[in-house]
Amino acid sequence: MSVMFEPLPLAAVGLLVFVLLYAVRRVYPRPLPGIPYNAASARSLWGDATGLMEAFKRTGDPNKYIFKQGRDLDSPVSQMFLAPGSKPTVIIDDVREVKDILSHRTHEFDRAPRTQDAYRALLPHCSLVKLTGPAFKEQRKFWEGVTGIPFLRRVAEPKMYHYALGVVELFRAQTELAAGRPFACFDNFDVAAFELICDVVFGTPGSAIEDARAEVVRATRGKTIQQPASIDSVAELPTIQKPEMCSDVSFFISTIAKSLKSIFPPWTLWYLRQQPLHKQRLAQKESTIDGHIEAARARLARLSPEQLKDLDEDSAVVTGVRRQLLARLRRGESLDARFSKLAQKEIHDELFMILVAGHETKAVLLSWSVKFLMANPNKQEKLRQVLQAAFPERVSKGEQPSVKSILYTSIPYLEAFMEESIRYANTSPRLVRMTATDTQCLGYRIPKGVTVFLNPYIGTKPLDIPEGLRTDTSRGSKDNFESYWDPSGMDEFAPERWLNEDGSFNPRKFPRLAFSAGPRMCYGRNLALMEFRVNLVLLVLNFKFEQVPKGLDSMESQQRLFRMPQQIYVRLTPL
Ligand code: HEM
Known part of the structure; x- marks a missing residue:
């Protein structure tokens, strides 16, 4: 009897071993043929995830580790294994090719599901989560009024000046309380x-910066906050509400x-x-935004x-509501009903x-520039x-320059300082796409x-690449900039x-990718640049940024949604 049943368990064991081996093989890294990779990572179940996690724990920023690989392998294209059982991620690290992909190849490299998933749960209908097709383009067109220069000049300019002056006054009060x-x-x-963007979005002025200043002034007058004895210790200030x-x-x-950082x-x-807490905050933001939309619609x-x-x-909000109502008018529908x-x-x-x-984004850029x-x-x-020299009224009469003069006076060194801050801050150090x-x-x-990480940082020496390997558009872009690398x-x-x-500012010296490029280029670039300029000018005219003590001056970064400084301390002398 037993002889008769022996082959069955043997076959079952064989099948089990085969299934197990197959399963193990599926979860181990399976490199894409021909693309260089780290051989040791390919032998490990966790692939490159272990090294990435270690780098993240050690430095707070995984991007250096990711983009170092191409240099180590001497290849502008390489692959990494970031989660067991998943496809490899391809890393592309060549400025010309990255710019070309972003500008001309969105039908091959489009929004990655990783990015879509992270935003879709919160914002399923926004343009950011859409693939770069007709629906995306139509939605962008619908909203372009909000980011266009006429709207920014008419609406955003006076508001950004107001909040930037508010920050100057807050700094002044904090400097007095900090006493050196x-x-x-x-x-x-x-x-x-936030107050500016909220005011631009809903048209409702905020008072948090003014309130914070008043609180600091109260604390200074009332001597309600005990400061540390040492002049080099961090001052205690009231928390901004x-x-x-x-x-x-x-x-x-x-x-x-x-979610973006998770494996x-x-x-x-x-x-x-x-x-x-998530559910509670979600309900809160839904009712606030819907309230603004309904109020604008009714008006x-x-x-x-x-x-x-x-x-x-x-x-x-008026832009969104007005354009929906105009579409109703075109369709001959009544304006009175609530929106679908x-x-x-x-x-x-x-x-x-x-x-x-x-x-x-804007707060992070300003923080880096202060550093x-x-x-x-x-x-x-x-x-x-x-x-x-450009705004003598600040020195001779103590007057702040007007917002128009800050924005529209040509000051080459200021423009160069801003451009270099944007380059060096590298606030979005990794753009993510998926091959379509x-x-x-x-x-x-x-x-x-396949998920693709693109390196937009203009700061690593390009590897030697034969021109024949590039696409036509990439070859054609060779002379678009004076250089791709500063010797x-x-x-x-x-x-x-x-x-x-001759001292003039030259934006074509090197490529610029901090706001991405092509059809998915940053939607708020103009607003961000104007706001950055107004804040930077007013801060530098009103304060000397002294060096902060050792231990508070780290230039190390951390990766939240953006690459931001780990430490942001200032020590100011009012001017
Ligand atoms: C210093 C400030 C800013 C920086 C450095 C920055 C950077 C970027 C970058 C690099 C991207 C491209 C991401 C990609 O290609 O995957 C992007 C996209 C985007 N930015 Fe900005 N941004 C800034 C400010 C703003 C502001 C003020 C707004 C809104 C008014 C804004 C709205 C957007 C939106 C909606 C997208 C998604 C575009 C799409 O649909 O693909 N950004 N930004």
């Missing part, structure tokens, strides 16, 4: 950036960042969304068709996206001298459905590299 000690200042920039919506947006930004983003996101629905057509849009659920959601999500994308001022006292002094079709890059075949090195902060010999 260094103090943390990220919240100043963060809350002011963030508007509720600002805390909500920061909370959602950290949710998105956590298994959908699981992380699912877990975060189950948390009661605009009372206008005559002519008034509606002639109306100057004075906030993003879909129309309401589309306006809602785009407004929320502007709040998310247009808030922390560059402190780390480079000679360049700070030079910037101040050119600004004082089987394709190739620099002679390497990349199959459909004096790009690891220094040097605004001068953007100046011609």
Whole structure:
């Protein structure tokens, strides 16, 4: 009997071993043929994830580790294994090719599901999560009024000046209370950036910066805060009370960042969304934004068709609502009814996206630029001298320059300083795409459905690549810039590299990718640049940024949604 049954268990064991071996093989890295990789990582179940996690723990920023690989392997295209059982991720590290992919190859390299998933749970209808097809382009066109120069000049300019002056006054009060000690200042920039974007989106002025200043003045007069004995210790300042919506947006930004950093983003996101705090904040932001949309709809629905057509849009919510109402007029529908659920959601999500994308980015850039001022006292002094020459009223009469003169006076060294800050801050150090079709890059075949990390940093020496391996458009772009690499090195902060010999500013000295390129280029670039300029000018004219004590001056970065400094302390002398 037993002899008869022996072959069956043997076959079962054989099958089990085969299935196990197959399963193990499936979870171990399976390299894409022909693309260089780290051989040791390919032998490990966790692939490159272990090294990446270690680098993240050690430095707070995984991007150096990711883009170092191409240099180690001497290849502009390489692959990494970032999660067991998943396809490899391809890394592309060549400025010309990255710019070409972003500008001309969106049908081959489009929005990655990783990015879509992270945002889709919160903003399913916003343009950011859409693939670069007709629906995306139509939505961008619908909203372009909000980011266009006429709207920015008419609506955003006076508001950004107001909040930038508010920050100057807050710094002045904090400096008095700190009495020579260094103090943390990220919240100043963060809350002011939020109040501006919120005002641009809803047309409702914020008072958090003014309130914070009043609180600091009260604490100084009442001597209610005991400062540390040492002049080199961090001063105690009253905490800025963030508007509720600002805390909500920061909370959602950290949710998105956590999911983007996770090895298994959908699981992380699912877990975060189950948390009661998440649900509570979500309900809060839904009712706030919907309230603004309904108030704008009710107001605009009372206008005559002519008034509606002639109306100057004075906030993003008015833009969204007016354009929906104009579409109703064209279809011969009544203006009175509430919006359909879909129309309401589309306006809602785009407004929320502007709040998310247009808030922390600007505060992070300003924080880096303040660090560059402190780390480079000679360049700070030079910037101040050119600004004082451009705006003599600040020195002779103590008057602040007007917003128009700040924005529209040509000041080459200021433009170079801004450009170099944007380059060196490298706030979005990794752009993510997915191949939408089987394709190739620099002679390497990349199959459909592979996640691709693009390095937009203008600061690493390009590897030698035969021109014949490039696409036609990439070959054609060779002379678009004076250089792709500064022989004096790009690891220094040097605004001068953007100046011609005659001292004029030359934006074509090197490529610029900090706001990405092509059809998916940053939507808020103009607003961000104007706001950066106004804040930088007013800060440098009003304060000397002294060096902060050792231990508070680290230039190390951390990766949240953006690459931001680990430490942001200032020590100021008012001017
Ligand atoms: C210093 C400030 C800023 C920097 C450095 C920055 C950078 C970027 C970058 C690099 C991208 C491209 C991401 C990609 O290609 O995958 C991007 C996209 C985007 N930015 Fe900005 N940004 C800034 C400010 C703003 C502001 C103020 C707004 C809103 C008013 C904004 C709205 C957006 C949106 C909506 C997208 C997504 C575009 C798409 O649909 O693909 N950004 N930004």
